[in-house]
């Protein structure tokens with residue numbers, strides 16, 4: 001069984017534990033075991049990253065070094081975390097001075113960054129480590145034509161020359177998995193645009209407008225639900241549907257890719273935390 | 289201001305501020321910008337608010353409007369979504385340039401309050417959501433078969449705080 005060190009990040013364990021649980025259960029079903037990382041710190045995305053690039057590199061660098069000490073590649077499930085860890089890995093691999101500075105900070109803990117571990121986002125593990133054929137073979141409860149819009153997440157896809165997840169202008173991994181599980185992957189305007197999540201901590205009104213624009217575009221495509229592969233995006237696309245001006249509008253359920261796939265693999269909805277979803281995806285599950 | 293005028297008049301977009309940005313990690317490519325506006329056209333922030341125009345921000349840097357840029361909240365509105373970078377024909381890394389601007393602004397004491405608070409929290413707790421982690425959520429985690437002990441490391445950020453944030457970002 002292939003094993004990864006799981007870096008769950010700050011947001012998912014607290015705001016979206018169902019995502020963490022569904023990832024763990026779905027991957028286990030597909031032959032990938034996750035070992036939760038202990039004694040880690042925030043990757044430093046956005047906030048520390050904005051004010052001290054060196055401190056940011058040290059924070060993500062420490063996470064990479066801990067994975068090295070575990071002898072495991074990292075699986076990151078939040079777009080911001082996977083992006084940070086990959087960018088910092090790229091920098092540490094190419095900038096000796098930065099690597100020396102980070103390693104000096106890690107020394108007294110007995111940690112060292114040497115560059116031996118890979119960082120993968122969940123979508124890569126599906127495509128590269130498990131493969132579409134194995135996913136297909138494991139489906140026991142397929143969907144029957146449910147129409148779903150994929151939202152990939154900016155930090156999952158970009159910058160493509162560093163993250164290497166999918167085509168940044170025309171991503172396909174989520175869509176393929178939706179189809180493999182018996183759904184219909186529906187295209188919509190602005191598919192690769194941001195959900196507005198990173199704006200939440202700075203200007204809620206603008207974040208709301210950006211998220212609402214995304215929801216409106218998805219709504220126009222007439223879908224049964226939205227599928228995400230990032231905790232932050234899931235939270236944002238859900239909560240903008242409860243903000244000002246949403247009264248009377250039908251809410252579109254947001255499902256994590258692993259919740260959607262999990263039920264098709266025969267995993268119990270309760271174990272995937274589906275009852276915790278703020279917009280009930282009942283009609284999606286009824287199409288199985 | 290004189291510098292800005294000269295630069296504008298001679299159409300040579302290379303102020304000393306642009307040079308300063310060029311010297312920061314991530315700021316290297318700023319001089320490649322040809323001011324085509326593709327970034328603004330692809331930016332979701334620009335599409336929801338008139339005040340934010342990434343092309344214009346780059347132009348202000350090229351023209352050397354140092355104080356105006358550093359004291360403004362605008363460089364902090366970029367979501368680092370990199371849609372503009374994907375579309376820019378000149379390979380200008382706008383998100384990185386705005387990070388370089390933020391880093392200089394932070395050194396000179398201009399950090400918007402929302403950022404300052406989040407930075408203080410991370411440097412104190414080692415992560416973002418210690419205060420939000422309630423008993424209620426602990427129960428949810430327990431029901432889902434997840435660890436309820438989140439075990440975040442605080443010591444390392446304390447070390448970073450001492451070394452890289454000598455008082456300026458902390459209360």
Ligand code: SF4
Pocket residue numbers: 008009010011012041042043044045078080081084416
């Ligand atoms: S990117 Fe976000 S979720 Fe990931 S560790 Fe940093 S603050 Fe937490």
Ligand code: SF4
Pocket residue numbers: 320321322323324325326327328342343346375376377378379380382
């Ligand atoms: S798209 Fe690139 S070249 Fe065009 S204005 Fe923006 S940064 Fe400059």
Ligand code: SF4
Pocket residue numbers: 327330331332333334342365366367368369370371372373382383
């Ligand atoms: S990276 Fe920043 S400037 Fe570029 S499109 Fe995204 S929010 Fe706009």
